[in-house]
Amino acid sequence: MAQAELAVPAMERFDGSDHAAGLHAQFHVRPAALAELRRLIRRSRVALVTTRDMYGALHTSPMVPSDRQFDGELWFAASASSPIVDHVLSSADVQVTFPGGRSGRCLVLDGIGHVCRGAELARALWQAELSTIFPRGPVDKGLVFVRVRVMSGDVWE
């Protein structure tokens, strides 16, 4: 019933146990490479998330991923009515770039986006900074999470 109140169709309902499984099957990476991926992700706090709208046009928005340690998935909080949610629902192909700035290494991750919601998930991923946008806290009906399951990646020097 709560889901029907949102103007977002076909979202996956999660409970907290589902995403805690760790490194998912599709994403294989050597331990040393994983450590470097985590370093690059932590270094640039803001990620550039590129999606496509229903007409195929590209869109890039800066977003801050959840603090959760990277195990093959990135989580982004979003408003259920935001364009990025529509984009991911119509085209799941998502690219996440952690820019290198003036000289550093730039990490580009390709993944599959999925719009997720649910009380357990929201509690698990809740961070204090979110309260400026979602003042009702993790129970806010407008709060969803875009999960990007990383399939491959490139590092640009």
Place this chain on the structure above:
Amino acid sequence: MGIAPVQGLERDAGDEDSAWLGDFVTGDLLALITTVDANGMIHTRQVPNTNPEFHGELWFLSAFGLPLLDEVRVHPDVLVTYADSGSGRYVVLNGVADVVRDPARLQAIWRPALASWFPGGPDDTALALIRVRIESADLWE
């Protein structure tokens, strides 16, 4: 800054106050070019910024034989992003790209630091220029 979208505002690249955009794109930030290939896959690449000035077009160096040129030909609609993590400012430019052979311009924008990207130097006949005509811009801070 929260973990949700950074505050953004859309500005027309042709606005009177587009000086802010010039300051951004003529600096020493690396540029990110986002393209779509013939299979519909999204690609983002970090490229050196070769824009000492800005008049509605951005120019980047590439080379014949690189996938970037094929993608631009198949899907000319591209995004160019500059990320200034230090100041927390990001600009995303929408534009239409084409591939241009222009040896005079190539010589004009060449600088020694580019040799680490293009070891053949400015006279390499494989070098090509990508011109991006900017249509709109988003600034996020």
